[in-house]
Amino acid sequence: MKHNIFLSLIIAGLFFSCSSSPERVMLVSDGSNVAYSQLEEANNSIIEGKYARTYDLLNSAYNISLSVDNTDLLCKIFLSGIVFKIAVPDFYADEDSFLKSEKEILLQNARKLAGRSQDKKVLINLCSVYEVRIQLENELKLNGKKLSSEKAGSFLSVLDNAQSYISKDPYYYAYSFRTKGDVCLAVQDYSGAQKNFEAAAKIHTKERYLVEIGLDWYCAARSYSLAGKKSEALSAIQNALKYDKDAENTPAIASDYSAYSKILLKGSPDEEEIKLSEELALWSEKILKAMAKIENKAETKTGE
DSSP: OHHHHHHHHHHHHHHHHHHHSOOOOOOOOHHHHHHHHHHHHHHHHHHTTOHHHHHHHHHHHHHHHHHTTOHHHHHHHHHHHHHHHHHOTTOOOOTTSGGGSOHHHHHHHHHHHHHHSTTHHHHHHHHHHHHHHHHHHHHHHHTTSOOOHHHHHHHHHHHHHHHHHHTTOHHHHHHHHHHHHHHHHHTTOHHHHHHHHHHHHHHHHHTTOHHHHHHHHHHHHHHHHHTTOHHHHHHHHHHHHHHHHHTTOHHHHHHHHHHHHHHHTSSSOOHHHHHHHHHHHHHHHHHHHHHHHHHHHHHHHHHO
């Protein structure tokens, strides 16, 4: 009997020992995590004007995501590729790079991937946002920076519908507001543009997308300036400058100072505003020259 009790205790001990051991991991996401980080950095690099860096990051993220068959992430990489192609349409891409394709082909590929993804509805509607971006850029290029009210209404309708599906993804939700702002700006609906750019800034600020915030406020400042609202434009460009300095986004900082200088000359500027405008314009040039020296020094070291 003692033998049976002893055997039972051993079996019970083994059972509890096994049940308390950590479970084996059933999902590995190391590759996807790296690709996602590279995509985020690529999105920042586009705004910072670091296009060679963007190209490398997007290609690396694409290859990693493809190797692990992450269709959701691949779809978003294609969409960022569209923004890259709009920013630098003539950028040289290697023959085996997915960025060799035109932006319309990138959108087609993104849609195919969206259809195979787990978040099908979200990504399909996200593709609609980028389709509006492509069509907006094409319309402005074709018609001399002008957009018909009919086209604008159609674009805004698509964006409104898409927002109901993508609202849980703050980065892309904010991007949809910025796109709406650009549509409004193209038809001189400055009030609508201001509202949407500031909505994007609010989301980006809450979610700590630092590089994006400065661009939102820069766009808002432009809207206020075109509407003749000088004090609001000055406040917005100061916000843009604050966040771009926090992000150490040198090209954006220089652009902010240049815009600041021009806004000061709006309306009937006084002597103090004229003087400050001249100082800020010169400061913008100095920042760009400093950036050029740093880049030239880096290129020289690379060539050694």
